[in-house]
Amino acid sequence: MPELMIQVENLTKVYGATRAVDDVSFNVRKGEVLGFLGPNGAGKSTTMKVLTCYLAPTGGRAKVAGFDVFDDSLEVRKHLGYLPEDTPLYKDMTVLEYLQFAAAMRGMASDRSAKRIKEIGGRCGLHEVAGKLVGELSRGYRQRAGLAQAMLDDPDILILDEPTSGLDPNQIVEIRQLIKEVGKEKTVILSTHILPEVQATCSRILIISSGKLVADGTPDELRARERGSRYRLVMEASGTTAEAVKARLVGIKGVSRCEPVRGEDGAHSFTLDAAGDEDLRKVLFRAAVDNKWTLLELHREAVSLETVFRNLTTREEVKS
Amino acid sequence: MNAALTIAKREIRTYFNSPIAYIVLTVFLLLAGYLFFGSLFIERQADLRSYFNLMPLLLAFIVPAMAMRLIAEEKGSGSLEMLITMPVPDWQVIVGKFLAGMALLAVMVGLTLCYAATVMAVGPLDKGPAIGGYLGVLLMGGTYMAIGVMASTFTRNQIVAFIIAFAISFALYLFYRLLPFTPESLRPVLSYLSVESHFEAISKGVIDSRDIIYYLSVMVVSLVIATVSLESRKWK
Numbered sequence: 001m002p003e004l005m006i007q008v009e010n011l012t013k014v015y016g017a018t019r020a021v022d023d024v025s026f027n028v029r030k031g032e033v034l035g036f037l038g039p040n041g042a043g044k045s046t047t048m049k050v051l052t053c054y055l056a057p058t059g060g061r062a063k064v065a066g067f068d069v070f071d072d073s074l075e076v077r078k079h080l081g082y083l084p085e086d087t088p089l090y091k092d093m094t095v096l097e098y099l100q101f102a103a104a105m106r107g108m109a110s111d112r113s114a115k116r117i118k119e120i121g122g123r124c125g126l127h128e129v130a131g132k133l134v135g136e137l138s139r140g141y142r143q144r145a146g147l148a149q150a151m152l153d154d155p156d157i158l159i160l161d162e163p164t165s166g167l168d169p170n171q172i173v174e175i176r177q178l179i180k181e182v183g184k185e186k187t188v189i190l191s192t193h194i195l196p197e198v199q200a201t202c203s204r205i206l207i208i209s210s211g212k213l214v215a216d217g218t219p220d221e222l223r224a225r226e227r228g229s230r231y232r233l234v235m236e237a238s239g240t241t242a243e244a245v246k247a248r249l250v251g252i253k254g255v256s257r258c259e260p261v262r263g264e265d266g267a268h269s270f271t272l273d274a275a276g277d278e279d280l281r282k283v284l285f286r287a288a289v290d291n292k293w294t295l296l297e298l299h300r301e302a303v304s305l306e307t308v309f310r311n312l313t314t315r316e317e318v319k320s
Numbered sequence: 321m322n323a324a325l326t327i328a329k330r331e332i333r334t335y336f337n338s339p340i341a342y343i344v345l346t347v348f349l350l351l352a353g354y355l356f357f358g359s360l361f362i363e364r365q366a367d368l369r370s371y372f373n374l375m376p377l378l379l380a381f382i383v384p385a386m387a388m389r390l391i392a393e394e395k396g397s398g399s400l401e402m403l404i405t406m407p408v409p410d411w412q413v414i415v416g417k418f419l420a421g422m423a424l425l426a427v428m429v430g431l432t433l434c435y436a437a438t439v440m441a442v443g444p445l446d447k448g449p450a451i452g453g454y455l456g457v458l459l460m461g462g463t464y465m466a467i468g469v470m471a472s473t474f475t476r477n478q479i480v481a482f483i484i485a486f487a488i489s490f491a492l493y494l495f496y497r498l499l500p501f502t503p504e505s506l507r508p509v510l511s512y513l514s515v516e517s518h519f520e521a522i523s524k525g526v527i528d529s530r531d532i533i534y535y536l537s538v539m540v541v542s543l544v545i546a547t548v549s550l551e552s553r554k555w556k
């Protein structure tokens with residue numbers, strides 16, 4: 001087994017006039033759980049469709065388990081388990097029948113398939129609905145059936161397109177738990193447009209926006225990339241206006257932005273953004289003393305992953 | 321080939337789990353029965369000729385209705401993506417779907433064996449034309465079925481798939497009817513392309529390999545086009 005389970009080089013996919021995926025390159029190592037994060041329409045599903053050999057790329061190449069998705073598509077598919085967006089399973093089959101069908105399609109021997117169906121069915125909590133029609137399942141169970149189907153043949157790589165969309169909070173926790181567990185032994189790529197999802201499950205994050213890869217790294221690396229911090233400041237300053245205070249604050253070295261916000265009566269509240277790594281709390285405190293402001297609150301927070309995501313994905317939209 | 325059989329099995333079950341199979345079977349049996357018993361009682365003829373004579377036209381309607389959902393429905397619901405990302409070559413998907421359609425066709429044609437039984441009860445049955453007729457119905461139906469599968473890969477809309485399949489099937493049927501109005505030089509070509517000219521020979525009990533080759537080649541060409549059409553999602 002190669003160490004790089006997925007290699008994507010300059011992948012481009014064009015639908016008519018839409019560049020759904022635009023020159024994207026990344027690698028996924030064995031054992032990684034990769035979160036593919038981006039707003040709706042970013043190109044996540046399209047990338048996954050190329051990796052699962054459903055669509056051919058317009059440009060660039062992709063290799064899965066060392067095989068080219070276009071030239072060796074059958075080999076690629078043997079190493080993959082795939083859960084497409086919206087889990088399109090056959091509604092007129094029972095869960096058990098569906099899993100038996102999937103096992104037969106994958107050419108699994110009958111004794112092994114019976115054993116695996118039992119094992120995976122148990123892991124995905126499907127035993128109680130085994131005899132139910134897929135079309136009658138709740139969304140959560142249908143998703144689990146889709147996951148079970150993907151994991152049936154014990155593939156090295158799992159590709160899951162929005163595995164938790166449409167689930168209620170309890171179901172989301174369960175599915176995430178399942179994915180985390182699977183991720184201990186397998187290489188997993190999952191897509192989502194919800195940030196907490198990747199924070200909860202992934203060891204690495206790719207952020208994609210309008211078809212372009214805008215970030216690639218561990219959650220910590222991404223936070224570190226977007227340096228700087230934000231401060232909340234509440235003070236009493238009798239005899240001056242908020243405007244005057246703001247003018248002083250902006251003058252402080254390191255402050256890149258200062259916004260007055262609504263706060264308590266009789267007090268001035270501000271949000272400050274600073275670009276550097278430096279901690280400005282001491283400087284701000286001293287400024288308050290020098291100006292005879294009474295400091296009521298001073299709070300510093302590091303950039304959240306959410307801010308990183310928002311900055312990266314909205315910047316792109318503004319550009320295009 | 322195992323995957324094709326797995327697909328066929330699943331597809332056959334879906335046919336009989338949904339009303340469409342029963343509607344198609346009923347319509348077909350009623351029409352065929354009307355024709356058959358009409359000639360039996362009105363013309364006092366105990367044979368299968370009028371039943372077989374209608375088959376080229378009747379099947380050109382019925383078979384596209386049987387085939388229209390085979391791929392188009394899965395395109396519409398999205399399950400096709402699940403199906404063709406399994407480790408199975410595309411041609412096996414097409415063959416599996418075709419085999420399922422053929423199984424339904426065989427059940428439908430098999431049910432009309434009761435007409436043959438009725439004839440045998442009334443008088444002696446001429447074995448050659450009967451065997452040839454049933455073989456011809458299966459070959460011709462298979463040809464329409466392959467065309468139907470092909471049309472079903474072109475669209476996600478089952479009605480559109482039906483119309484395309486019917487138009488092609490009906491054209492192949494019509495060639496024979498147009499013979500008297502075409503120039504002499506075109507006649508051999510049209511006659512060769514027509515489903516009916518070959519069927520006419522077979523249903524007389526004359527089993528000629530050229531007729532069988534005609535049907536098999538139209539089937540193969542249609543199924544190859546269907547496979548290419550399924551793969552066309554990968555064109556750059």
Ligand SMILES: Nc1ncnc2c1ncn2[C@@H]1O[C@H](COP(=O)(O)OP(=O)(O)O)[C@@H](O)[C@H]1O
Nearest residue numbers: 015018020038039040041042043044045046047
């Ligand atoms: N079959 C298609 N035909 C044309 N455009 C498409 C098709 N599928 C997706 N797109 C477009 O490609 C872009 C990326 O879509 P998609 O990969 O589904 O995004 P995501 O999964 O990130 O929401 C979108 O602008 C979408 O409208």
Ligand SMILES: [Mg+2]
Nearest residue numbers: 044045046085
């Ligand atoms: Mg998507």
